[in-house]
Each structure stands twice: as C-alpha cells, then as structure tokens.
Amino acid sequence: MIVITAPTGNIGRQVIQHLLMSSAPIRVIVRDPSQLAEDVRDSVEVVKGSHGDPGVVNEAFSGADAVFWLVPPDPKAVSVKAAYVDFTRPAAAVLKEHHIKRVVSITALGRGSPVADQAGFVTGSMAMDDLIASTGVAFRGLAMPSFMDNIARQAAAIRDQGKFFLPISGGLKLPSVATRDIAAVAARWLLDESWTGQSEVPVLGPKDISFNDMAEIISDVLGKAVSYQQISLDAYKARFVQFGMSNAMAQGMMDMAWAKDQGLDLAVSRTPDNSTQTSFRQWCEDTLKPACSAEPIFPIRH
Template sequence: MRIAVTTPNGNVGRHLTPMLVRAGVKPLLLTRHPEKVPDELARHVDVARADSRDSDQVVAATPGVETIYWVDPPAESADPLADYARATEAITSAVVENGIRRVVFQSSVGAEKRHGAGEIDGLAATEVALDGLEADVTHLRCGFFFANLLLDIESVRSGRLQTVQALESPMSWVAPRDIAEVAALTLLDRSWTGRRVQAVHGPEDLTWPQVAEILTAELGREVRVDRIPDEEMYHRYLSVGMPPAMADAVLGMSTGLRDGFVPEQQRSVVTTTPTTLRAWIREELLPVL
C-alpha cells in the first residue's frame, strides 16, 4: 500500500510520519523543503519535492500512490481563499490523473457550514470537491489545536490572552498528535469506503476561562483571557502585517463558529481523544517558554 503524506513537518505531519514508519509503512512525503526531513527518518521514507498548491508538482509526485493524507497549506497570500482553491485543484488533479483511490483530508470543525467561517471556507471547498470524485474520502473535522497557543506565544508569556469568542462558550480543543493517531489508523484501515466524516474533538470541551486556569496552574503564574471586539482584533491583525483579506479570513474562523453554531458531529467515544491540555502544555509549551 503506497501512502503519501503532505506537510510532513507540520503540526500533525511530524507525528503522523513516524507513526506510519512504526507500522511498517515507508511513506512518500510531499514537501516544499525535503532538506527539513529529519535525518533519523530519511532512510525510512521516500521524499518528493512538491508544493501542495502546484497541481503539476503534486501530479508528478504521486503516480502509484493508493492513499494520501492531504492537508491544505495555511494561506500565505493576500487572497487566502484563492490559496485554498489552488490546493484543492492540486489534490483533485492528482486523484483524477493518477487514480488515487483513497484520501484522508485534514479538515476542521466548522467546514460543515460551507460558508461564513473565514479560512475554514477554503477547507469546506476542498471537502466538496473531493466528494465529487470517485475516490473514497474521509474528512477529519478537527477541533481547535492546542498548538494554536504557540502562535501567540508572547501573549502566553505576558499572561494575557485575547479572543473574540464568548468566554463561557465551550469548544473542542485537541492535540495535533491525537489527530495524527486518528489519521494513521484511518490510512491503514482498508475496510472503509465512500464518503466519511470523522470528527477529532480532543478529551473535553473547554471554555477560555478553563484554558486560562489550566495555563495558570501549569505555568505557575497568572494567565487571564479577555474578550475584545471583532474590530479591535481585526486591526490587531492588520498591525502585524496581515493583508485585509487575510485578516478577514483569520477573524472569520472565530466569528463564524459562535452565536449558536453547533458542530455537525457531536462529541462521542468515536470523536474523543486522550491527550489533555495539561499534558500538552508540559510536553510542548513549557519547553519553548
């Protein structure tokens, strides 16, 4: 079984690749930066240089691939949804031209809305495009990554986080390693067919004050979370250099998943994964503070 993995150095991919290796698979890694593949993995994997937004490169890299773990790269341009559209074109072209039979797609809670959730709309468009192909597809609808706290590390250090979300509204928080585990099991399981949605919700839903309480206990200093207006957050994004469309798309991921949004997949034993926020803080956050 030839399995390809995109963004192998990403939050999920860096865990997924060694899991597949331990399972006896020699995965094909598609990456813009082959030189970043760790030396200890190099002899256990194959590597192809490919930009996941370049259809020609992805098609050229995937002949003979039966199953692929696909991640739309985070938007980088002033037109974020166009970035997602290019990634969608790349994976659909590869599936059609190379006869890839199975796709496991890293999506997000909120993609079920299809419109009105900022960057998540780009993931929704990929879901729709994949569903229109003849391949078997599993969409992993992932909760809010614990690793997103690393994107705002200075705020964590200062002990003051800000959000536009309602503070008392719980949401699913998940460790990227747990997503990788679900992905690995899905990639290796030959029994499923058709279109599937598998949510990955982490161990429990958390409110922002609960997150702050856990951070306070684990860091040994007070961490608080304040809710700020949408407009203030938007201008904060502009102030760090985001183009307006990018700022809109990033903000929309928060504003689109509040005000009564209910995930299509409810929490269950199927969607609940084990790694707690406390464990993730100890393993991933504390070493970089």
C-alpha cells in the same frame, strides 16, 4: 504507498512518525527537503516541490494508494477560496488518473451549522472537501475544532503579560484538540485499507472547555496567574494584517472566529468514538510550559 503532504508542519511531521512505526512505504511532498528530520529523509521517498503544483502532484501520486492532504498556510493569498480550493485543484485533477484509493484530509468542523457559509477558513476548507469528494475517491475529512497548539502561539504574552487573547467569549465551552491526537487518528485511517465511501470524521478532543477554563489550568501548570481576555473582532483582524497577512485572509480569520463564537464547533454531538485522549492540562505540561520558557520571537500586541 502513502503520500504525505505538508510533512514538515506540526501535524504532518507527527503523522509521519506514526507511519514510520509501520511497514508502509511513504512518499512526501516537500518544498525544502532539508527541513525534514534526518531519520525521516533516510526512510521516505521525497518529491521536491509544492503540492499545489500540477507537475509535482502528478509525479507524487504515481503508484500511490493513499494520500494525506493538508493545505499549507498561505497568509498572503488573494482569497480564502484561492488558499483552499484553488490550491487543491491540481491534486483533485489527477486523483482519478492515478487511481488513488483513499484520501484523508485535515478539515474543519461546522458542516450543518447555520453559520457554516460565513465562517472564513472553515467555509474554505469545506469547499475544498467538496472538490476532493467530487472526484469519487474514497474520502475521510478529519473535521477539527480549534487546536490546543494554537495557544502556544501566544506563549510570549502568557509568559510576559500573564494573558492570552482571542475574540471568542471566555465562558463558551467548545471542543479543543491536540495535534498529537489528530496525527494519530490520521495515521490510523491511512493505514486502514478496508474503508470505502466518503464521510467526515469529527475529532473533538477529550471534552469541551472554555478559554476561562484554559486560563485556570494554565495558571496552575505554570504556577503564575494567567487570564483570558476577549478582544474585538476588528482588533483580531488588525493583528494579522500587522504581521503581513493579506486583508482577505485576515478577514477569513476574523469570520472564522465570529462563527466559532456563534457555536460553529458545537454542531456535532460528542461521542466516545470522536473524543480523543490528550487533556488540555497534559498538553500544557508537555507543550505550553516549555514554550513559555523560550525567548519570544516577536512581541504580541493587541
């Protein structure tokens, strides 16, 4: 039995699609089962609730062999530690009790970087990994750079203003990965019953790319001029506060961006094994181009 957390999120729903192609039994933890696709609801066992709830994880982990762990966004959390570490404590407490054999977690790149302890959400995710690892369970932390898919959050600005905005230097080449590839890697580890021990698994995308490079590719794919504009860290934080994020979590976003601008995501050397397939151009064709054709949910302001 494989337990999937956050099954309606961008990564979790794609992990499930991979697993459904196997014969592995799947159990999901979900707050609102109606958010699951009908074919998924008909094919998996559902435990309703939050995977931050002790009773829910106790029920969901019973008889399970492996767990896919992904902390859901909590924009109003009182601290980054609360959002990552405190949320994970109930699950960590019952991993041993239920003899879970393997945990595959979505985490962040940066361990070993000189700015890793000042990196906001990244620092929180690494502390979460340490908590899970302290239980002694066999563990693989899939360590991620920034997601290509995050650019789609600015689809309205790209369409209407011909710009997208971040506080990271435009010419800095960094790894970037598509969530489809993250899900494929996660599914492979979840279905592989042979591994033991604990380690990080970097998932770096196909090559390092700058935001200026991205702007050129987006322009070509969309057939219109699109540029990247670096904004201040303060403006970046203010944007999240404006949309309802707590000050502590907005600060965590700002600290993470600052650390990435300092090279946080470059602490791991690229190899064929940690490079994934989907190029930024292909992602733009498949995901960003359709998103830029949709009506905006709300305007992007900077």
